[in-house]
Amino acid sequence: MFFQNKAKTEDWLMEQLGSSSDIICRNIKSANQKATIIYINSLCDEVNLHKEVLKPFYEASPQEFTNYIKSLPNAKTVKQKEDILTAILQGGAAISLNGEMLIVEFEKVVNNNVGEATVETVIQGPQNALTEDITTNLNQIRHRYPQASLRIKSKKIGRQSQTKTMILYDEKLASPDLIEGIEKSLANVDIAVLSAAGQLHKQLTTQKRTLFPTMMITERPDRIAYNLAEGKAVIVIDGTPFVLITPSVFYDFMSSMEDVYQSFWISRFIVLLRYMGLAISLLLPAFYIGVTAYNPEFFRVQLALGIAGSRAGVPYPAFLEVLFMLLMMELLTEASVRLPKSIGSTATTVGGLILGQAAVEAGLVSNVMIIIVAAVAISNFVIPINAMSFAMRVAKYILLILTIFFGMVGLVMGVIGLVAYLANLSSSGQPYLKLFFIRSKDSK
Amino acid sequence: MNRTKRFSLFMILIMLVLTLTSCGYKDIDKRAFVVTIGVDKAENENKDYKVMLKIAIPPTEAKGAKQEFIVSEQESNSITDAVRMIKSKVDKELDFSHAKAIIYGEDVVNEDIKGVLDWFIRRRDIQKIAWVGIGKPNAEEILKMERKVELLPSNSLFLSFGKTGTESVYIVSEYLFDFRRRLTERGIDPILPVIEAKDQFFQIKNVAVLNTDKLKMTLSAEETKFLNIMLGRVENADIRVKAEANDEKDAYFLSGNAITVKYKVLTNQKDAPIIKVDLHVDGVIEEAMKRISEKHLEKPTKLAEKQLEKKVKQLLEKLQEEQLDPVGFGLKYRATHLNEKDWDEWKEIYAIAEFQVHADISIEGTGLLK
Numbered sequence: 128m129f130f131q132n133k134a135k136t137e138d139w140l141m142e143q144l145g146s147s148s149d150i151i152c153r154n155i156k157s158a159n160q161k162a163t164i165i166y167i168n169s170l171c172d173e174v175n176l177h178k179e180v181l182k183p184f185y186e187a188s189p190q191e192f193t194n195y196i197k198s199l200p201n202a203k204t205v206k207q208k209e210d211i212l213t214a215i216l217q218g219g220a221a222i223s224l225n226g227e228m229l230i231v232e233f234e235k236v237v238n239n240n241v242g243e244a245t246v247e248t249v250i251q252g253p254q255n256a257l258t259e260d261i262t263t264n265l266n267q268i269r270h271r272y273p274q275a276s277l278r279i280k281s282k283k284i285g286r287q288s289q290t291k292t293m294i295l296y297d298e299k300l301a302s303p304d305l306i307e308g309i310e311k312s313l314a315n316v317d318i319a320v321l322s323a324a325g326q327l328h329k330q331l332t333t334q335k336r337t338l339f340p341t342m343m344i345t346e347r348p349d350r351i352a353y354n355l356a357e358g359k360a361v362i363v364i365d366g367t368p369f370v371l372i373t374p375s376v377f378y379d380f381m382s383s384m385e386d387v388y389q390s391f392w393i394s395r396f397i398v399l400l401r402y403m404g405l406a407i408s409l410l411l412p413a414f415y416i417g418v419t420a421y422n423p424e425f426f427r428v429q430l431a432l433g434i435a436g437s438r439a440g441v442p443y444p445a446f447l448e449v450l451f452m453l454l455m456m457e458l459l460t461e462a463s464v465r466l467p468k469s470i471g472s473t474a475t476t477v478g479g480l481i482l483g484q485a486a487v488e489a490g491l492v493s494n495v496m497i498i499i500v501a502a503v504a505i506s507n508f509v510i511p512i513n514a515m516s517f518a519m520r521v522a523k524y525i526l527l528i529l530t531i532f533f534g535m536v537g538l539v540m541g542v543i544g545l546v547a548y549l550a551n552l553s554s555s556g557q558p559y560l561k562l563f564f565i566r567s568k569d570s571k
Numbered sequence: 572m573n574r575t576k577r578f579s580l581f582m583i584l585i586m587l588v589l590t591l592t593s594c595g596y597k598d599i600d601k602r603a604f605v606v607t608i609g610v611d612k613a614e615n616e617n618k619d620y621k622v623m624l625k626i627a628i629p630p631t632e633a634k635g636a637k638q639e640f641i642v643s644e645q646e647s648n649s650i651t652d653a654v655r656m657i658k659s660k661v662d663k664e665l666d667f668s669h670a671k672a673i674i675y676g677e678d679v680v681n682e683d684i685k686g687v688l689d690w691f692i693r694r695r696d697i698q699k700i701a702w703v704g705i706g707k708p709n710a711e712e713i714l715k716m717e718r719k720v721e722l723l724p725s726n727s728l729f730l731s732f733g734k735t736g737t738e739s740v741y742i743v744s745e746y747l748f749d750f751r752r753r754l755t756e757r758g759i760d761p762i763l764p765v766i767e768a769k770d771q772f773f774q775i776k777n778v779a780v781l782n783t784d785k786l787k788m789t790l791s792a793e794e795t796k797f798l799n800i801m802l803g804r805v806e807n808a809d810i811r812v813k814a815e816a817n818d819e820k821d822a823y824f825l826s827g828n829a830i831t832v833k834y835k836v837l838t839n840q841k842d843a844p845i846i847k848v849d850l851h852v853d854g855v856i857e858e859a860m861k862r863i864s865e866k867h868l869e870k871p872t873k874l875a876e877k878q879l880e881k882k883v884k885q886l887l888e889k890l891q892e893e894q895l896d897p898v899g900f901g902l903k904y905r906a907t908h909l910n911e912k913d914w915d916e917w918k919e920i921y922a923i924a925e926f927q928v929h930a931d932i933s934i935e936g937t938g939l940l941k
Contacts, residue, residue, distance in 0.1 A: 419599040424668030424698065428627075429723055431604060431669055436629035438600040445598050532588075534595050 136208050137223060140165055143212055155181070160189040166220035172235040176220055180231060193224055201232040213289055241267070242368075246513060247347050249385045256346040261291050261365035264348075268295065268363075271352035280306070282313055284364075285321035291365035292321070295351075300358035305555055309360055309373065324369035325514070327362065331371075338521060340514035341554040343375035350384050360555075374555035378562055380515035381405065404509030409523050411503050412449050413530040413538050415495075419445050421534035437493040446531045448492050452500040453527075455482065457520070460504065600629070603663035606640070606725040609710030610650065610687050611676035618646040620679065620687065622653035625714045626661065627669075627724040640724035642714050650690040667696045672728045673747060674766065676709040680779065680786045684754070684761075692751055699748040702732040704764045705779055705786075712768035719771070731775055732764075740796045740808040741776040754783060757914050758901025762798070765789060780895050787893055790886075797886050800850070801898045806830055809857060810932075812875045823863060825875055825934065827854035836904045836920070844920045846900055848887070850879065850930040855938045868934050879930040887926045896921065 137152070144150045149169040155162055162184065166176065183195055196202055204227065205211050211221050211228055218234030241263065244256035257264045265279070276299040284292045292313065296306055309331075316330045324344045332341060345351065346368045351361050354372045362371040372379075381401055386394040418425045419434060426434070441448060459478040463471045483501075486492045503523070510516035522545060529537035552559035609623035621644055628639040643660055647653035658665055679687055691697050706713040713728075721727045730736030732744040743764045753761035763786075765777040776792040778799075790798060799805045807828045814822040830852050837845040856863060856871075863871055890897065901921060905913045 420596050422668075423599050423602060423604075423666060424696075428604070428606065428669040428671065428726075428729070431599065432627055432629040432723060435599045435602065435604070436631045438598065439629060439631050441600070444596075446596075531596070 136211070136228060137163055137165065139208055140212060140215070140221065144215070155184060157185045160184070160192065160224075163223045164220055165215060165223075166233070167215060167218070170216070170218040170235060171220055172218070172233040176231075176233045179233075180220065180222065189225070193227075196222065196224065196229055196231065199231055203230050203232075204228070205230050213283075217289070217291075244346055247345060247350070247383065247511060249383065249388065252384055252388045253347070253349045255348065257348060257351075257368040257370065259366055259368055261293065261363055264363055264368075264370075265293070265295075267348045268351055268355075268361075271348050272297075272355050274299075274355075276300075277355065280310065282310075284313065284316050284318065284327070286317070286319050288320040288322065290321040292327070293363045295355065295361040295363060297355050297358065300356065301360055302358065305360055305374070308555060309362070313362075321364065323367050324362075324364055324371050327364060328371055331373075339377075339518045339549065339552060339559070340380065340512070341373075341375065341552060341559065343372040343379055343512065344369050344514055345372060345512075346370075347384060353384070353387065374553075374557035376554055376557055376559050376561045377549060380512040381510065383511035401509050401511070404506035405519060408503050408507040408510075409519055409526065410538070410542070411499055411506075412453060412523060413526040413541070415499050416446050416449055416527065417530045417535040417538045434493070434495050437495050440490040441493050442490070445496075446527075448496050449499075449527065452486075452492055452496055453503070453524075455486075456500050456504050597664055601663050602666040603661050604629075604666050604668075605670045606723075607672045607674060607714055607728060608667075608670050608691075609642075609674045609676070609706065609714040610679055611706075611710045612678035612682075613646040615646050619648045620650065620653065621646045621711075622650050622657070623711060623714050624654070624657055624665070624670075625725060626665075638717070638721050638724050638726075642711075644711075650687065667694065668698065670697060670701060672702045672704065672725060672732075674704055674706040674710040674713050675763070676711070677705055677707050677765075677786075678709065680705050680763065680781070683784055684781060684786075685784055688751060688754065691747060697747070699746070701747045702729070703745050703747050703750045704732075704766045704775070707765050707767045713766050713773055716768060716771075716773060718773075728766075728773075738805075738807070739775070740799055740805050741792050743778040743795060743799055743802070743804065753897075754781075756902060758896065758903075758905045758917060759899035760895050760897045762897045780890065780893075780897050782895060787895055788889075793882070794886050794889075797883055798897065800830055801832055801848075801883070801886075803832055810852065810854070810875060810879055812871065812878055814861075814874075821860055822874065823859040823861075823871065824857045825852070825854045825932070826857035826938075827852040827932075829853045834898070834900065834903070836900055836907075836924075838904075838920060844924040846887075846924050846926050848883065848926065848928045850883065850928070852879070852930065852932045853935055854932065855936045856934060857938065859937070863937055865937050865939075868937075872932050872934050875934075876930040876932050879932065880928045883930070884926050884928045887928070891921065891924070891926075894918075894921070900924075 141150075141152055144167075149167050150165075151168050152163065152165045155164060164180070179199065180196070184192055187195060197204070205214060206228075211230060214230045214232070215221055217232075219230045219232045222229045222231060241255050241258055243254050246256075255267070257267060269277070274297060276297050278296055278298045280294040282292050282294070283289045294306065294309055294313070312331050316327070318326070318330055321327060328340065328342045328344065343354070351370060351372065355361060359372055359374060362373070364370065382398065386398060389397065419438075423431045438445065443451075455478070459475065462474050462478070466474055483497050487494055487497060507516055507520060510519060526538060526541040526545070529541040531537075533540070546560075550558070550560045603626045605624045606627045607625040609625070611621040611623065613619055613621045623642050623644040625640055625642050628641065630637075630639070643657045645653040645656040645660075647656065654665070673691060675684070675687060691701070692699075718727050727736075731742060734744070743762055745763055750761055750763065753759050760783075761781040763779045763781065764775050765779050767774045767776070776795060777789050778795045779786050779789045781787055796805075796808055800808055807826070808830060810825040810827050812822050812825060814820050830850065832851075833849040835847045837847055839845075887898075901914075901917045904917050904920070908916070910916065
């Protein structure tokens with residue numbers, strides 16, 4: 128009966144896997160025992176398989192070999208045939224031995240080279256980013272956070288991708304409610320293929336349409352360690368160098384790891400600079416429209432006349448001019464993201480320099496407008512976390528449109544509305560506009 | 572279904588709101604910036620005023636542009652009507668948000684000031700921090716003057732007032748709001764600087780003192796300086812000291828800094844009311860006609876104190892004679908005496924009040940090294 132069952136499982140597995148060239152099903156026989164091994168050679172580390180399974184097979188007695196295999200750290204007994212299939216698909220080798228199915232994991236990882244951080248760079252700080260392999264990432268995180276209380280909970284997400292996802296937290300610092308909440312929301316995720324952190328973030332938010340990120344997406348192991356020490360939870364996803372950190376409030380998105388590494392006043396200055404950049408990129412276009420078209424008394428007389436003079440030849444009203452130039456700038460930013468790195472600089476030169484210059488000379492836009500658009504574009508990049516800088520790029524249009532129709536009052540109302548909206552948001556139970564992340568006292 | 576319904580309702584509401592924004596949006600290049608407003612007596616006998624608006628023409632080139640402006644004028648019985656008529660003459664929307672100077676012609680101020688002030692106070696687009704002044708011989712001369720030092724029209728006028736540019740002791744800067752306050756408040760009288768048109772420039776060295784409706788007297792440059800000191804508007808002023816009290820020759824000039832003025836109204840039932848003025852001046856000698864030794868400064872100090880006391884007293888008595896009170900002694904009295912009839916009381920007191928001026932000068936140095 129056992130034999131029948133075994134044969135059935137093997138057949139079922141082979142049937143499921145089909146006839147692909149990288150699927151290996153091998154019957155091996157020694158003097159006193161025989162076994163069947165099924166694995167996928169593109170996923171499986173064959174050198175280790177030979178060393179740890181095939182060689183002992185011919186050297187040990189049947190009883191010894193079974194015990195040996197079972198005692199391997201990467202071996203496990205699996206009952207359900209669906210689980211066996213999943214294990215094979217993730218680089219495991221299924222060994223059927225005396226009617227028992229054993230899984231030994233020999234996962235072969237190709238993309239585990241540690242590279243430099245490219246999205247969130249700091250000048251003098253750790254330079255390396257996470258990799259696309261979860262084990263390497265865990266290795267990096269464990270290195271930076273060598274605490275016994277670090278807990279890792281594993282889960283597979285994605286109906287088809289079965290992506291390994293892990294929740295990391297410090298048991299002593301993170302509140303149990305937080306972890307429970309994350310586990311609950313992870314269980315509700317229904318998605319076919321999971322391959323990026325942002326994708327999971329979208330699935331984890333309760334609202335369908337959101338603008339502002341409520342979970343931090345980062346590639347920096349030092350930031351992960353820093354946040355773990357603050358009692359936050361980190362969601363690591365296999366196959367992407369980015370992780371999610373939750374709860375993350377607005378202030379976190381405006382901070383860079385550089386703030387921690389620099390001396391007190393320097394870091395305060397940088398943070399202040401960043402908020403000023405945020406204000407400029409968010410408000411400047413709207414403010415320009417509001418002041419020039421509704422309240423020119425706001426300017427000094429010199430500036431008012433200067434702007435009026437530079438706008439003298441511009442055929443369209445100021446709001447069309449602003450929208451036109453902002454659109455050009457967005458296109459430029461978007462194009463340089465999508466373009467290969469080697470052509471990227473050409474796009475910025477052509478777009479930024481030549482187009483800007485020509486637009487002024489053709490009398491389509493005023494000089495002042497170019498300054499404003501450039502200031503907006505530059506200051507937008509000051510926001511350290513990309514997701515937030517994207518959100519602000521969108522938010523400025525809302526303020527701009529409100530100002531076009533309602534003047535300075537519209538701008539003020541828009542800002543109030545924006546603050547109200549942000550205050551209404553929450554990240555894993557933490558108010559979004561909370562300025563200081565204070566560890567909850569009742570957590571162990 | 573419900574969702575689309577809600578969405579369409581939302582859109583309709585937004586569109587309705589859009590209709591409410593009728594005339595707000597006006598591009599900056601479609602506005603004609605009025606930088607100075609002038610009011611003169613009309614040349615036509617049937618009309619009361621000649622209203623002039625100095626409209627700046629924005630420079631199209633940022634560098635090396637020369638100032639350009641037009642002065643649009645209209646004679647009418649009211650400023651409102653005149654401005655309406657001027658509006659029909661210019662192609663752009665008049666914008667008063669940068670009208671930072673208002674010049675009244677001498678003739679207008681000599682007759683009645685209240686009539687020409689009302690419009691400026693009521694219009695919300697006239698900035699209440701605009702400078703007010705009297706144009707001599709008339710406002711037109713000042714408005715049409717093209718000063719070589721200006722890059723922007725009327726800029727030198729703006730720079731002259733409020734210590735933005737020059738810090739002259741002879742310039743009494745007067746804001747529109749303060750002018751109106753002085754005009755309506757009992758116990759303090761309005762003052763206006765007199766802007767005198769010369770050939771290529773203008774000079775502001777005198778101040779005109781008004782009562783509640785028209786110009787009463789114009790002070791000399793020297794008196795203007797002391798009034799400025801009394802008002803506490805200048806901290807640095809030069810004080811001319813003569814060798815003898817009646818001597819024509821100057822002994823030395825004191826460059827006073829940190830000048831402080833305190834005054835008190837003392838009303839004792841027995842004695843005549845006294846207005847006590849205390850002046851304190853720290854200064855160094857700026858120019859001496861005769862050698863003054865560092866060791867013997869008491870005598871020159873005494874000399875300066877006496878002469879300063881005398882000059883201030885003369886000025887105050889001159890104002891008192893005309894029942895004028897630009898310093899605001901009356902306001903001080905009214906502020907410290909809670910009484911329904913305080914104003915009537917004050918009028919009696921001021922007529923007979925005696926000034927006691929005390930100057931305290933300390934000469935900190937001769938300005939020279941030993």
